[in-house]
Amino acid sequence: MRRPLIIARQSGHPRGWLGRTIAAIMVHETAAINRTVITALNVGPGDHVLDIGCGSGLSIALLAPLVPQGSVSGIDPSAVMIDRAKARNREQIAARRAMVAVASVEQLPFVEDTFDAVMSVHTLYFWADLKRALTDIARVLRSDGRLVLAFRTGANPAATASFPSEIYNFRSMAEITDAAVQAGFVDCGTTPDGPNGEPALLVARKQS
Numbered sequence: 001m002r003r004p005l006i007i008a009r010q011s012g013h014p015r016g017w018l019g020r021t022i023a024a025i026m027v028h029e030t031a032a033i034n035r036t037v038i039t040a041l042n043v044g045p046g047d048h049v050l051d052i053g054c055g056s057g058l059s060i061a062l063l064a065p066l067v068p069q070g071s072v073s074g075i076d077p078s079a080v081m082i083d084r085a086k087a088r089n090r091e092q093i094a095a096r097r098a099m100v101a102v103a104s105v106e107q108l109p110f111v112e113d114t115f116d117a118v119m120s121v122h123t124l125y126f127w128a129d130l131k132r133a134l135t136d137i138a139r140v141l142r143s144d145g146r147l148v149l150a151f152r153t154g155a156n157p158a159a160t161a162s163f164p165s166e167i168y169n170f171r172s173m174a175e176i177t178d179a180a181v182q183a184g185f186v187d188c189g190t191t192p193d194g195p196n197g198e199p200a201l202l203v204a205r206k207q208s
Contacts, residue, residue, distance in 0.1 A: 057085030
C-alpha cells in the first residue's frame with residue numbers, strides 16, 4: 001500500500017505534533033541499522049564524528065562513549081528532530097562533547113577538515129543535489145576520513161514501492177558510487193540491499 005503523502009513528507013522533515021509522533025516511531029525503526037553503521041565507521045577514542053540527519057539523536061548517544069577524547073555532532077533539517085536530539089543528549093552537549101544543529105547536507109555549518117568520520121542513515125532519498133552534498137561532506141572530512149551511508153536503492157522494488165516517488169528518490173548504487181568518486185572518495189565498498197528490505201551500505205574514504 002502506498003504511503004500517504006503527508007506521512008512521506010513528515011518522514012523527510014518532521015514538523016508539528018505529527019512530526020513528533022513519527023519521530024518516536026522512527027527511532028525504533030532505525031535503531032538496528034544505526035548500530036550497523038556505527039560498527040562500520042570503526043571510530044577511535046579521539047575521533048570527531050558527524051551524523052547527517054541525526055533525527056532524535058540515538059546515534060549520538062551510541063557514539064559518545066566510543067569517542068571519549070573526541071566529539072559527536074549531528075545535523076538535521078527538522079527543528080522537531082533537533083529538539084529531541086538535544087533532550088536525549090543533554091549531558092554530552094552540556095559537557096561540550098556533542099552538539100546538534102538545524103542544517104542541510106548541501107551546506108554543512110562546519111569548517112574544512114573537521115571530522116574523522118561521517119555517517120548518515122536513510123536520508124539520501126531527500127538530498128536534492130547528490131553531488132553537492134557529497135562534495136560538502138568531503139570538505140568537512142579530514143584526509144583518509146571515513147564515510148558510511150545506509151540507504152535503499154531501487155534494486156528491490158518490493159521494498160520501495162510503498163514510498164511516494166514525489167518525496168523519495170531511490171538512486172541506484174552506481175549513481176551514488178560515481179558521485180562519491182567525483183566528490184573525492186576512494187575505496188568505495190558496497191553492500192547491496194537485503195532481500196527483506198534491509199538497506200544497502202556504502203563505505204568509503206576521503207582521498208588523502
